[in-house]
């Protein structure tokens with residue numbers, strides 16, 4: 001009863017109320033337990049998509065968190081979400097939720113206001129068409145190395161790969177090179193270099209695997225574990241500490257190298273614009289923390305954040321895209337035909353790769369397929385904003401039709417009080433038939449292709465967020481992903497693994513595309529078969 005009163009005070013009586021939610025929907029605990037809690041029919045269930053909004057007949061639903069009675073407004077409404085993304089002084093990031101990323105210091109993802117502007121101003125100039133062109137080239141290089149390894153293993157028949165494992169490696173090598181000038185090869189990066197205990201790739205992946213251990217273990221327990229041997233928890237904390245330390249040393253190497261370039265006046269030769277910008281902002285003499293200066297800790301923290309944000313998101317999305325290829329051979333065929341037109345003699349090789357400007361615009365169906373993939377599996381499933389001034393947003397009521405489609409759609413204004421929280425429910429927005437039509441549950445890349453009579457609903461697509469805090473790496477991610485998807489399909493025919501053959505389609509889809517919440521939405525069983533196309 002008091003939960004309902006709290007929700008009414010914050011959002012008025014006109015907004016439907018779902019009652020209590022047990023965990024703050026955007027904090028670490030909700031992510032860690034998200035795969036199994038809340039339960040299927042409990043509000044906040046991670047896999048619910050648009051279903052609760054149908055149940056409550058509204059694109060806005062209010063609820064109250066159990067532990068601290070925070071009124072939360074859940075939204076799957078494009079109009080409301082667009083206004084929230086643009087009103088950045090009223091709706092600010094829930095920075096507390098980003099604490100797990102602040103291991104080395106403050107960074108662009110976990111700050112707000114003038115602090116955030118300072119970080120973003122430093123990073124922004126590194127994201128431009130020249131760097132996209134380099135991202136394209138590096139993607140081609142890394143893929144070719146992977147292709148060679150695959151073909152060395154098995155040239156003539158098909159072989160099974162774990163798409164997630166593969167693309168985590170591909171995208172990490174690409175961001176390490178395009179962002180930070182660390183141009184490692186597929187094989188070389190598996191051995192620790194002199195002076196290091198862990199290889200770079202191992203350090204990154206182990207640190208990320210243990211990010212929640214790091215975030216949820218109190219500092220004093222971590223310190224204690226470094227001094228005495230704790231049963232059970234000790235070995236996990238040792239691995240966590242060692243991986244973060246190993247990664248710190250790798251990042252310091254990158255910074256030292258870059259400093260040497262800056263001091264030696266050779267910055268123009270550096271392809272890694274992002275690292276150069278971070279290091280220059282650290283070395284500037286200007287004593288102006290509000291403009292473009294970063295502390296040592298902030299440089300390391302931003303490198304860590306970009307390494308993480310810059311590879312896991314793309315890797316998981318690509319993995320789902322490859323899964324969809326195995327499930328939808330007709331879509332795969334269209335991508336193959338698109339790729340065949342621009343690469344009639346086979347996949348691009350490093351030598352002929354500087355072709356981003358020429359080829360990217362010609363891969364429009366591949367781009368649509370990638371966008372459709374992240375409509376279904378947006379790597380960031382929910383975003384959360386804290387309300388800093390009383391205001392209102394427009395949402396919509398509707399009546400579900402016979403097939404669940406919304407009818408009698410009517411706008412209404414939801415008052416939103418200071419101190420409450422809004423949850424941008426991206427997966428629900430992406431499954432809202434008001435914008436995507438009654439075939440919203442079908443995989444249909446065509447919905448991202450404009451025609452003379454149709455313009456795809458930009459405001460209902462929030463995979464890269466929107467407004468001033470939208471993803472800085474959006475173009476980077478699209479360049480890398482489109483190049484990778486087209487190249488893999490050009491070279492290999494992708495099909496389902498043997499254990500799924502013969503099962504009904506709905507089951508194949510459910511099993512292949514299983515996922516769990518994590519730092520970003522994570523595919524768990526994306527295993528497919530690849531067979532070379534140009535070898536009989």
Ligand code: HEM
Pocket residue numbers: 108109120175179305306309310311313314317374378379380383462463464465468469470471472473474476477
């Ligand atoms: C498919 C790939 C990607 C998706 C779907 C994606 C999605 C997003 C989303 C939803 C946000 C907003 C997060 C928030 O407000 O908490 C975001 C922010 C960010 N992304 Fe991405 N991202 C992708 C790839 C990348 C890449 C490749 C990079 C870097 C090279 C990158 C760097 C960042 C950074 C630094 C931010 C924070 C921006 C800020 O707060 O100013 N992302 N991304």
